[in-house]
Each structure stands twice: as C-alpha cells, then as structure tokens.
Amino acid sequence: MSTLASAGFWEFVGVVAGIYTILALGIQLQFGFAGLLNFGQVAFMAIGAYTMAILVVKEGWSTWLAAPLGVAAAAVGGLVLGLPTLRLRSDYFAIVTIAFSEIVRYVAMNEDALTGGSQGTIALGPVGQAAQYNGQWAQFQHRMQAWLGLPSADATMLVIVWLAALALLASAWAVLRTPWGRVLRSIREDEDAAASLGKNAFAYKLQALALGAALAGVAGLFYAWQFSYFSPDDFAPLLTFFAWMIVLLGGLGRVFAVPVGAVVFGFIFAGTRFLGFAPFSWFASDQRAYLRLIIIGLVILALVVLRPQGLLGKREEMVLE
Amino acid sequence: MTALLEIQQVVKSFGGVRAVDGAAFDVAAGSITALIGPNGAGKSTLFNCVAGSLRPDAGRIVFAGRRIDRLPTHRIARAGLVRTFQSARALARMTVLDNLLLASIGHPGERLSGLLLRPRAARAHERALRERARELLDLVGLQAHADAYAGTLSGGQRKLLDLARVLMLEPTLVLLDEPMAGVSPRLRVELLDHILALRRERGITFLIIEHDLDFVMQAAEKIVVMNEGRVIAQGDPASVQGDQAVVDAYLGTAAVHEQPAPA
Numbered sequence: 294m295s296t297l298a299s300a301g302f303w304e305f306v307g308v309v310a311g312i313y314t315i316l317a318l319g320i321q322l323q324f325g326f327a328g329l330l331n332f333g334q335v336a337f338m339a340i341g342a343y344t345m346a347i348l349v350v351k352e353g354w355s356t357w358l359a360a361p362l363g364v365a366a367a368a369v370g371g372l373v374l375g376l377p378t379l380r381l382r383s384d385y386f387a388i389v390t391i392a393f394s395e396i397v398r399y400v401a402m403n404e405d406a407l408t409g410g411s412q413g414t415i416a417l418g419p420v421g422q423a424a425q426y427n428g429q430w431a432q433f434q435h436r437m438q439a440w441l442g443l444p445s446a447d448a449t450m451l452v453i454v455w456l457a458a459l460a461l462l463a464s465a466w467a468v469l470r471t472p473w474g475r476v477l478r479s480i481r482e483d484e485d486a487a488a489s490l491g492k493n494a495f496a497y498k499l500q501a502l503a504l505g506a507a508l509a510g511v512a513g514l515f516y517a518w519q520f521s522y523f524s525p526d527d528f529a530p531l532l533t534f535f536a537w538m539i540v541l542l543g544g545l546g547r548v549f550a551v552p553v554g555a556v557v558f559g560f561i562f563a564g565t566r567f568l569g570f571a572p573f574s575w576f577a578s579d580q581r582a583y584l585r586l587i588i589i590g591l592v593i594l595a596l597v598v599l600r601p602q603g604l605l606g607k608r609e610e611m612v613l614e
Numbered sequence: 615m616t617a618l619l620e621i622q623q624v625v626k627s628f629g630g631v632r633a634v635d636g637a638a639f640d641v642a643a644g645s646i647t648a649l650i651g652p653n654g655a656g657k658s659t660l661f662n663c664v665a666g667s668l669r670p671d672a673g674r675i676v677f678a679g680r681r682i683d684r685l686p687t688h689r690i691a692r693a694g695l696v697r698t699f700q701s702a703r704a705l706a707r708m709t710v711l712d713n714l715l716l717a718s719i720g721h722p723g724e725r726l727s728g729l730l731l732r733p734r735a736a737r738a739h740e741r742a743l744r745e746r747a748r749e750l751l752d753l754v755g756l757q758a759h760a761d762a763y764a765g766t767l768s769g770g771q772r773k774l775l776d777l778a779r780v781l782m783l784e785p786t787l788v789l790l791d792e793p794m795a796g797v798s799p800r801l802r803v804e805l806l807d808h809i810l811a812l813r814r815e816r817g818i819t820f821l822i823i824e825h826d827l828d829f830v831m832q833a834a835e836k837i838v839v840m841n842e843g844r845v846i847a848q849g850d851p852a853s854v855q856g857d858q859a860v861v862d863a864y865l866g867t868a869a870v871h872e873q874p875a876p877a
Binding site for chain 2: 468471472473475476478479481482483485486487488489490491492493494500546609610613614
C-alpha cells in the first residue's frame, strides 16, 4: 500500500481531476444550461492541444501566443460544428457530435505531415528528431515551483491547474447567473417558447457550444503540458464520456457540482488500483484496470436510482415538467 | 379601424394535405377577433404561419404594414406580435419570476457583449424589468408564487403566467391559442376580464383561437370561421351565428347558443 501514502500519486490524480473539471465544465455549460447533447467534447480538447503544439514546433511560436490560439481554434471548431448542425433536433445533433469527434481524431491520425500521425507529437518535427513543444512551459513550471517552494513538478501543476479551473468556474458561475444565462436556461427548457419571446435560440446555442469548446481547448493545453507528449489515441471518445460522468455525478445545472464530480470521479478511478484484496486479487493487475470502468458504471447506475439529481443537483428539478 | 394584421391567401400544405388553403382575413387594430372552426380546419396551422413557426407555401402575411411571412419567430416577436401556445409553455425548471424576466426585448444583459461593455445599462434594464414583472405578477394574482418553480403551477395558473409573460413584451398583437382549454371556471372568468381590460386600457389587439363559444360570443367583436383550410364566414357574432354556411359546416344543425361549452 505504499502508493496509497505517496503524495506524488495523489498529486497526479489531482492534476487529472483538475483537467477533467475544465473539460466537464464545458459539458455543464452546453448541456446543463443550454440543453445541447454534445458527445464530441474531446475533439475540441484535441484541437486545442494540437494547435498549440503545431504552432510551437513547426512555426516556432512562443507558447504564450500559441496557447490562446489553441483555445481560439477550439472555439472556432465549435462554430464550425454548430453552424450547419445546431438546427437539427437534439438527438440528431448528438449523433453528429460523436461523428465529428471521430473525424477529428482520424484526421490527426492520418495527416502525418501536420500532426505527426499515429506516432503523436514526437513526430511533429523533422524526421529522426524527437520534437517537443513544452520547453517554455517546463521553464515556467520550474520558476513557479521555486517561487512557491513546492516539492515537485506535479505539485506545481496541481496548483496551476486548479487555479485555472477555479478561475474558469468562477467566471462561468458569474456569467450564467446573468440575463444571458437565463436565456440559455429558457432554451434548455423550451426552445419554441424562448423563440416566441423574441430569443434567437440558434445564436445562443452556438455561443454555448463555442464557449464549451473553448473550455475543452483549455483542458487540452493542460493535458499537453502535463504529459509533454500526446497522440491521437489520447482523444478517444471515452474521454468525452468521462466528462459526462463527472457532470452527472456532480449534478446538472450547477457550476460548482463539476469539481465535486471530477474529484469523486478521479478518486474512484485512481482508487481502484488499490483493490489488491479478494475478490479483486483474483484478477491480474492489467485486468483490474478495467474494473474501474465497471465500478464507475455501477456508481452511475446507483446514482440514477437513488439520487438522479447527482451529488449537488436539486431533486425537485428532476420531477418538474 | 385599420387592419393591423392582414392574412392574404395563405396556403400551407403537409404532403398532399392543404391544411390552410387560401385563407384570407384582416384583424382590425384594437379589436378582439376570434378564429373558430371544427378540428382540422387549419386554425392552428394558420397561427403557426403567423407566428413564424411555419413558413407559408403561398400568400402573404402583413403585420403593421410589414410583410412577416418570411421572418423567424424571434424577429416577429420583437416586432410586437407575440403568441401563446395551446398548452401553456411554462419553463418548468425556472422560477415564475424568471419566466417573466425572460420576456424582454433588447436587454443588454442578454448579450455577452452587453454584459462586458455596458454592465451598468444591463443592471438598470434588469432593475426596471424586475419592477415590471412584480407588477404583472400582481395583476394576474401570482405574486405569492414568484419564487416557485413554474413547473409547480396548475394548468390554469400556467395560462395566467403565459399571459403575463406575453404582456411583459408590451405587444401590439397577441395570438392566444385556446386560452380557456384546461382552465377552471373561476380562472376562466378572471382570464376573460384580463383580456377585456388589456384591450380597453392598453389597446392591445387579440386574435384568439377558442372552442368555448360562450367566451367567443362574449369577448369577440369579430368572428372568423374556418373550415377545410378556408375562411367560410366572417363578421360580428350575430351575423356569423345566422350564417347558413357556418351552421352547415361547423355547427351541424344545432344553433350556436345550444352548443354545450367543452368541459
């Protein structure tokens, strides 16, 4: 049980939970407030990460210029997806978003010249040279570590990611309680009724989709910086569904339910590696890794039965029509 | 009186069925006009065309001198023509007050750019809006429910909420789709009083689909009768009641005053 006590391991779990918080906040904005079923969130994460990495490696841009451009590219990706599809009924839209996310991943896998293909970012540069995009970020992280007096790079990342996550959560909370957020909720409730009150539902859905995509882009940046290497495999649809689980765990329509869901999810997800006792010990450790997916699934099932509103959601909102 | 709304030879087909087949009539400014007819006469389809939910295949719809049959719903609403729905569309998981606050045209706080660039104007608009919403809640008697979820209201209360929400927009023309359906007798009287008072005091024009003929005869000064997508008669209540085409097509052989009001 030595890993259980290791601070380094839990720092890592915390970093990932912070990244997932930012990713899932996008889903909360899109679905919890605007009613958009976006099952392609991971694609925007990929667009953000790849845009940043490509600009840094291939164009020699500063990280601090490439990063906001990565976020902007993710938002533009949201607009590109939304313009032709947001007039579709919500279930058709959901299907299109899954397809979109797979298209993005397959493009990244096959456009070797642009993305490094299935070898990932290591092949971004000239042949035979291992490319890396996070030199400037690593420097910044070192300086932060020294300045804050933290013991490890992961601990520093933990602080940076959660500061960013909290700033984004606070901004989302502030903007969603304005009249703008009220219009979003009305569209979630009944698009036709909102239109009859003079609201351009399409424009609001497009904004929600683009802003949620931008959040995924931010998550993509931190993901890229944390792992200092990524490939198209990192952006499989499973990640989108992790974000959905986090939102459902935490509760719909509540901004600060997202970090709660992400932390609970992160602990369940990481915690299953400590299931070294019977009956779990009957399985090999690589098989046990899949148990966590089953456990998360069971938790979601139990939640639907016992607490459909999630940990922080409001029960009465689940029964109103 | 001048025509506020002109329906000119409107046609709308679904597949091979001409739901609205050349309907034409005017709604005079400041009037209460009722649109009646048997089920399937095309009344609701015509309503949807006027409100912008459906686009007519042919014909023109002119509101306040401006052609609106190619505009989307939200632009028509902003022009001052607002509808209610047959089943009141209360936004269930929002409070009653929020339902009303939603009904505002040109609120700077409803735009991200407005929130950033004109925060003071947004706050001022919101304050004025809240005041107005409270007044309208008082008017329809829902003030005690201001902070309740709209989903907790009864069917009749939702109709009142719907009406109050429409009034928030200060419309010139209101389309009411079966306002009396599913409303208790006590609330019916109240609703009728509200509609009459609104026309009298604010000069709001109403076009109303309604099956409750008692209500229609009491409230409307003009009745338009549709059957099979066409207007078969129009005029004041007395003349429509005596119209043979109406008696044949819509009322069968029974006279209007003998028709039982729907439950």
